[in-house]
Amino acid sequence: MQLLDTITEFDHCISPAFEALSIKVISFSTADGPIQDNQIEFEFLTRTKIDVYTQEASTYLLRILGTIPGSIALGHQNESLSIIPQKVNIECNDKLLHVDKKDMHQILQHPEPNRHYSEWLIDAIKNTNILVELKTNQHSLIEWPIGIKSAAII
Secondary structure (H helix, E strand, O other): OOHHHHHHHHHHHOHHHHOOEEEEEEEEEEEOOOOOOEEEEEEEEEEEEEEOOOOEEEEEEEEEEEEEOOOEEOOOOOOOOEEOOEEEEEEEEEEEEEEEHHHHHHHHHOOOHHHHHHHHHHHHHHOOOOEEEEEEOOOOEEEEEOOEEEEEEO
16 A cells, blocks of 8 residues: 555545544542442543644544542641532643654554544543643642543544
């Protein structure tokens, strides 16, 4: 397969499936609840773009949506700083995954190229340090690392 054919095939086979993708992410952290701690879930909205000129593909994180269902204590137990329950809606444009034409060729050679690319994307998300700015009980903002426990394409 010639390289330009690889890029064209990747653009037609992979790119449409990942054009506007929703990914459910669960944090390692939990929020305090009345009876038990609640897991914290986010939805990541992504987009994959092919650059025919540079012969590369990139998947970007465009938006983070979610809810902090209870408070999250920060620091030691005796400290009074915590993140308060809130809705999260953050627009961004962060590159999560970048593949060159050799990677595209490898992905297309897989029996299930879309599943293979999605595995690459999930691994990239799990290995990314993502900070979100959240409100605290002291009326300030703090950058908090999501700490991704798991991620799955919805």
